[in-house]
Amino acid sequence: MYQYFMDSPLGRLRLVENEGYIKEISQADLPAARLNSEGKIIKATETFVEAVTEKTESLEVAERQLREYFAGIRKSFDLLLKPDGTAFFQSVWKALRDIPYGETRTYGDIAKAVGKPKAARAVGMANHHNPIMIVIPCHRVIGAKGQLVGYAGGLDVKQRLLDLEANHTAGKTAGKE
Structure with a gap:
């Protein structure tokens, strides 16, 4: 699992991917509860504790698409998503x-x-x-x-x-x- 932090007009965002799928895009400075793969609520600080901070190809694509969104160029996203939830x-x-x-x-x-x-x-x-x-x-x-x-x-x-x-x-x- 990998994570990358990017600056945005909303502040610092945390982008997380696993096996090429985007798992999370969140405001990095706001703690929030998340769901694990079984749908159980866990603390965000526990969610990606083992994530390696590195910009993978998937995270680079996500960052580019988010920058295009903030610039008003991108109206929809073309990313592989795999959020955990019921x-x-x-x-x-x-x-x-x-x-x-x-x-x-x-x-x-x-x-x-x-x-x-x-x-x-x-x-x-x-x-x-x-x-x-x-x-x-x-x-x-x-x-x-x-x-x-x-x-x-x-x-x-x-x-x-x-x-x-x-x-x-x-x-x-x-x-x-």
Whole structure:
């Protein structure tokens, strides 16, 4: 398992890969609970304690794609992902990847998309445990009334990601409404 740290407009990000698959993209300075491969919650500090700090080819590709995203060039990612989580969490994370760049969905929308229309709270829990921020875009999920709610990196970071995408959506130029 390998990890690499990159500077970004959001601060320092930690990128982790194992056997060519991206396992985590997170804010390096924020401790968070993660899931192990059996779906059990563990502390982030225990998650990748044996990771070697080295930029592998997979991590280099992930870094390049993230830089393109932050520059407004990249609207979708082409990375091999393998986040650890339960089958339900996996289904939610897959549904999140279907939310188009620059758009949002509610927790209820995602619950319906995964065939569990009454599971909006469980969708929130899956978002909370999303180990691959930005690429699995949990920042695009908002409350039922359009309000910003729940983001592990803080609502200010969620708003910054939504603003970045809004500023680079087709028909708009950065800084123009």
